[in-house]
Amino acid sequence: xxxxxxxxxxxxxxxxxxxxxxxxxxxxxxxxxxxxxxxxxxxxxxxxxxxxxxxxxxxxxxxxxxxxxxxxxxxxxxxxxxxxxxxxxxxxxxxxxxxxxxxxxxxxxxxxxxxxxxxxxxxxxxxxxxxxxxxxxxxxxxxxxxxxxxxxxxxxxxxxxxxxxxxxxxxxxxxxxxxxxxxxxxxxxxxxxxxxxxxxxxxxxxxxxxxxxxxxxxxxxxxxxxxxxxxxxxxxxxxxxxxxxxxxxxxxxxxxxxxxxxxxxxxxxxxxxxxxxxxxxxxxxxxxxxxxxxxxxxxxxxxxxxxxxxxxxxxxxxx
Amino acid sequence: xxxxxxxxxxxxxxxxxxxxxxxxxxxxxxxxxxxxxxxxxxxxxxxxxxxxxxxxxxxxxxxxxxxxxxxxxxxxxxxxxxxxxxxxxxxxxxxxxxxxxxxxxxxxxxxxxxxxxxxxxxxxxxxxxxxxxxxxxxxxxxxxxxxxxxxxxxxxxxxxxxxxxxxxxxxxxxxxxxxxxxxxxxxxxxxxxxxxxxxxxxxxxxxxxxxxxxxxxxxxxxxxxxxxxxxxxxxxxxxxxxxxxxxxxxxxxxxxxxxxxxxxxxxxxxxxxxxxxxxxxxxxxxxxxxxxxxxxxxxxxxxxxxxxxxxxxxxxxxxxxxxxxxxxxxxxxxxxxxxxxxxxxxxxxxxxxxxxxxxxxxxxxxxxxxxxxxxxxxxxxxxxxxxxxxxxxxxxxxxxxxxxxxxxxxxxxxxxxxxxxxxx
Numbered sequence: 137x138x139x140x141x142x143x144x145x146x147x148x149x150x151x152x153x154x155x156x157x158x159x160x161x162x163x164x165x166x167x168x169x170x171x172x173x174x175x176x177x178x179x180x181x182x183x184x185x186x187x188x189x190x191x192x193x194x195x196x197x198x199x200x201x202x203x204x205x206x207x208x209x210x211x212x213x214x215x216x217x218x219x220x221x222x223x224x225x226x227x228x229x230x231x232x233x234x235x236x237x238x239x240x241x242x243x244x245x246x247x248x249x250x251x252x253x254x255x256x257x258x259x260x261x262x263x264x265x266x267x268x269x270x271x272x273x274x275x276x277x278x279x280x281x282x283x284x285x286x287x288x289x290x291x292x293x294x295x296x297x298x299x300x301x302x303x304x305x306x307x308x309x310x311x312x313x314x315x316x317x318x319x320x321x322x323x324x325x326x327x328x329x330x331x332x333x334x335x336x337x338x339x340x341x342x343x344x345x346x347x348x349x350x351x352x353x354x355x356x357x358x359x360x361x362x363x364x365x366x367x368x369x370x371x372x373x374x375x376x377x378x379x380x381x382x383x384x385x386x387x388x389x390x391x392x393x394x395x396x397x398x399x400x401x402x403x404x405x406x407x408x409x410x411x412x413x414x415x416x417x418x419x420x421x422x423x424x425x426x427x428x429x430x431x432x433x434x435x436x437x438x439x440x441x442x443x444x445x446x447x448x449x450x451x452x453x454x455x
Numbered sequence: 456x457x458x459x460x461x462x463x464x465x466x467x468x469x470x471x472x473x474x475x476x477x478x479x480x481x482x483x484x485x486x487x488x489x490x491x492x493x494x495x496x497x498x499x500x501x502x503x504x505x506x507x508x509x510x511x512x513x514x515x516x517x518x519x520x521x522x523x524x525x526x527x528x529x530x531x532x533x534x535x536x537x538x539x540x541x542x543x544x545x546x547x548x549x550x551x552x553x554x555x556x557x558x559x560x561x562x563x564x565x566x567x568x569x570x571x572x573x574x575x576x577x578x579x580x581x582x583x584x585x586x587x588x589x590x591x592x593x594x595x596x597x598x599x600x601x602x603x604x605x606x607x608x609x610x611x612x613x614x615x616x617x618x619x620x621x622x623x624x625x626x627x628x629x630x631x632x633x634x635x636x637x638x639x640x641x642x643x644x645x646x647x648x649x650x651x652x653x654x655x656x657x658x659x660x661x662x663x664x665x666x667x668x669x670x671x672x673x674x675x676x677x678x679x680x681x682x683x684x685x686x687x688x689x690x691x692x693x694x695x696x697x698x699x700x701x702x703x704x705x706x707x708x709x710x711x712x713x714x715x716x717x718x719x720x721x722x723x724x725x726x727x728x729x730x731x732x733x734x735x736x737x738x739x740x741x742x743x744x745x746x747x748x749x750x751x752x753x754x755x756x757x758x759x760x761x762x763x764x765x766x767x768x769x770x771x772x773x774x775x776x777x778x779x780x781x782x783x784x785x786x787x788x789x790x791x792x793x794x795x796x797x798x799x800x801x802x803x804x805x806x807x808x809x810x811x812x813x814x815x816x817x818x819x820x821x822x823x824x825x826x827x828x829x830x831x832x833x834x835x836x837x838x839x840x841x842x843x844x845x846x847x848x849x850x851x852x853x854x855x856x857x858x859x860x861x862x863x864x865x866x867x868x869x870x871x872x873x874x875x876x877x878x879x
Contacts, residue, residue: 206538206542207565207772292719292720293716314711314713401845403654403845405854406851417844422837422839
């Protein structure tokens with residue numbers, strides 16, 4: 137639209153067309169009004185994005201260049217906050233753990249969510265109930281869900297250990313959330329699977345149901361097996377949905393906080409300390425807002441690269 | 456632009472000016488007006504101290520025109536809540552904080568300077584000195600004691616009797632404590648000799664450091680800039696607790712105890728003797744445990760305690776400093792300390808009120824109160840990040856010393872803690 141508005145009115149310069157200035161002014165005014173109306177429609181979103189995303193983003197970048205006390209005047213200390221990121225041993229171990237967690241979580245969550253979506257894909261008796269049951273954990277707030285698991289898995293107050301020892305699986309005292317690095321990570325993974333599998337199932341289900349039935353029928357007539365149908369039809373046509381779900385999962389995992397903050401406190405021995413927990417520690421325990429902002433900017437850059445690569449790969453494939 | 460645009464710009468500018476004016480609109484501190492002028496004061500505290508803060512506020516509100524409104528936040532979230540409020544220049548009129556964090560808050564200027572006001576307080580010399588020092592930065596006072604909680608040995612008199620020990624003869628040395636714990640552990644069943652918070656930096660410093668101090672050792676230098684946890688005294692204390700865990704005398708959950716279920720474990724009547732907060736005496740008795748109280752001792756004798764609790768100061772952004780000080784001065788008065796704090800079995804923040812008409816009724820309270828003068832409050836600007844936080848180098852040191860390679864953990868931990876103490 138702006139291109140047509142700014143294109144030079146070559147023919148209009150001819151003298152015999154002169155009597156049309158009023159019309160031209162009117163149409164110009166109309167276009168302008170339309171543009172203004174469009175801008176007005178977009179304004180609320182633009183204001184929200186500007187106020188709650190762009191301004192804070194700018195502030196974080198600005199903060200990361202300063203020593204920023206809670207009260208009092210900030211002083212420029214570039215590049216200390218960024219140099220400190222590399223020196224911080226906790227950042228290094230947390231970055232490594234966060235990547236490991238993201239890989240494990242994305243794979244497991246995708247497999248479980250896709251499996252559930254395939255399970256409840258077709259209308260059959262009881263499918264409505266199953267869909268609701270799988271989605272229901274999403275109704276519990278994530279922090280509340282983490283607390284719920286902390287209680288359930290607790291040796292003191294939870295039923296899980298009693299049940300497992302009754303079944304003969306465990307013997308004596310077991311601490312799932314802080315006994316060992318593996319069990320702490322495992323309990324967080326189970327929590328996230330329980331809480332988010334249903335939600336991702338729902339997104340995948342909409343993708344599955346968008347595939348036209350005739351395509352499947354044609355394949356069946358051609359004598360394609362179930363596996364062939366899945367590989368040659370379901371997967372390729374699901375690509376955009378899978379891209380969305382994988383992006384949501386990996387971004388969510390890279391920004392993991394609640395589950396570790398509440399369930400494992402980052403332990404045992406810092407083995408489940410995520411990057412966002414380190415940012416929290418810098419800002420609210422060490423009260424070093426500049427350093428926290430520095431790590432946040434680095435994490436944001438990593439996220440951008442991650443998503444760009446992911447989208448690039450998936451877009452190329454779908455082309 | 457046109458007239459409409461100009462008008463809009465004018466309205467927006469006026470609005471922004473109004474908002475700015477509101478932001479700076481805190482009333483100036485009027486020193487001429489009476490300090491008890493019916494002002495409403497906001498007070499923030501953490502959940503652990505809520506009951507004391509509320510009791511003090513209620514008693515003050517009943518006899519004053521000013522009104523103090525207490526808001527409590529969950530312990531773990533409280534430091535973040537304070538930091539956010541400070542960043543937004545919206546601190547409450549009064550806020551309390553764990554005494555070990557006081558130096559950090561004072562250095563960040565979150566509390567208003569109360570040096571002159573405190574100097575004019577009549578009984579200032581008997582206000583818990585370790586707390587006052589903890590909230591001092593660059594020679595200026597920023598906060599006063601709010602509650603005192605000390606670490607003591609808490610033991611189950613019934614289990615003592617069952618194990619053939621004298622319930623009226625608590626251990627006089629840390630070695631004796633280990634012996635008693637082993638004997639009680641032999642009762643078997645669900646009973647364990649002792650219990651500790653092996654995955655909680657704050658719990659370990661609170662209960663193990665007094666044994667180091669009692670033996671004449673140090674954990675930190677006076678400025679809180681250098682760690683001394685690689686001392687022989689510290690190593691001996693860790694070794695003793697480690698052997699209790701390895702021999703199964705300490706409950707297996709001790710390794711993973713991060714704090715939340717610590718009280719629950721001691722309340723269950725299944726632990727013989729364990730160091731813990733004096734403030735839990737009432738909570739344990741409420742569950743039917745017959746609790747004995749004794750000082751924490753060194754390996755071969757001596758006694759000490761960690762004088763914990765909360766300090767309270769005036770929010771640096773408050774415009775009601777005079778009224779807020781009126782409340783603070785009242786909380787340190789004889790009336791508040793005896794009729795509110797001591798009456799509810801709390802430890803008075805004034806050393807001259809250690810023995811009062813309520814404490815004399817319970818000899819255990821006399822034991823606790825008398826420890827204030829023997830105890831210490833460690834002082835360091837970066838205390839939270841170095842010792843209490845779940846990601847602190849101290850917690851890593853503790854885990855190594857109790858469950859891993861002890862020698863390496865203490866040496867490496869000492870330099871990591873020192874580095875953390877000197878940061879920023």
